[in-house]
Amino acid sequence: YAQNAVACRRDFAEDNPDLVLFQPDDDLNDKIAIWEGDITTLEIDAIVNAANGSLLGGGGVDGAIHRAAGKGLLQECRLLHGCDTGDAKITHGHDLPAKTVIHAVGPIGFKPDLLRKCYWRCLELCDKHELRDVAFCCISTGIFGFPNREAANIALTTARSYLMYEESQIEKIIFCIFLQTDKKFYDYLCPFYFPPA
Numbered sequence: 001y002a003q004n005a006v007a008c009r010r011d012f013a014e015d016n017p018d019l020v021l022f023q024p025d026d027d028l029n030d031k032i033a034i035w036e037g038d039i040t041t042l043e044i045d046a047i048v049n050a051a052n053g054s055l056l057g058g059g060g061v062d063g064a065i066h067r068a069a070g071k072g073l074l075q076e077c078r079l080l081h082g083c084d085t086g087d088a089k090i091t092h093g094h095d096l097p098a099k100t101v102i103h104a105v106g107p108i109g110f111k112p113d114l115l116r117k118c119y120w121r122c123l124e125l126c127d128k129h130e131l132r133d134v135a136f137c138c139i140s141t142g143i144f145g146f147p148n149r150e151a152a153n154i155a156l157t158t159a160r161s162y163l164m165y166e167e168s169q170i171e172k173i174i175f176c177i178f179l180q181t182d183k184k185f186y187d188y189l190c191p192f193y194f195p196p197a
């Protein structure tokens with residue numbers, strides 16, 4: 001994302017003159033990526049699904065992940081007996097190129113604490129299962145209607161806090177972007193939370 005980052009950071013600072021800017025930190029920045037495309041194609045340790053409380057599939061990215069993973073995923077999900085909002089559970093990737101799927105249940109509507117908790121739980125699961133790279137879709141911003149810009153803000157700030165303050169082995173957090181609206185918000189906000197040197 002570094003390409004436009006310096007200009008974006010300057011714009012951000014001009015738009016938000018009262019904010020204290022974070023200091024550049026290359027080690028932290030190396031762990032963050034923004035990638036546009038279909039999350040089901042990623043060959044990594046974990047992809048994060050935007051599921052619902054039943055964990056039995058649905059539309060949006062959930063539908064795409066279940067289609068690509070095959071019936072084995074649904075069978076494994078049945079054994080999990082659902083999941084609370086703001087929490088997440090992990091399964092194997094089955095026919096996906098990803099090793100595991102973390103099924104996160106985001107809030108319906110604007111409930112920032114629950115979305116924050118969702119991202120945090122996913123990152124905790126990565127460390128618990130020694131998963132080094134993880135891709136997030138934009139949880140709750142589709143069918144569940146969470147505002148895109150604030151969701152991007154929460155995703156980035158939670159990732160930053162987690163990497164800064166937890167003893168984490170995670171090497172890469174990829175924000176998988178599917179829509180141009182989200183690309184715009186991530187490009188704008190990322191240089192604030194992860195400022196380039």
Ligand code: AR6
Pocket residue numbers: 037038039040050051052057058059060061062063064106137138139140141142143144145146176177178179182
């Ligand atoms: N790869 C990456 N991102 C995707 C893909 C894909 N293949 N397909 C869609 N997205 P949504 P939610 C993006 O609606 O709002 C389901 O029925 C999409 O553009 O999938 O959390 C579940 O079962 C958006 O940015 O999830 C739940 O009932 C993001 O993924 C409910 O929808 C999330 O949009 C969850 O709603």
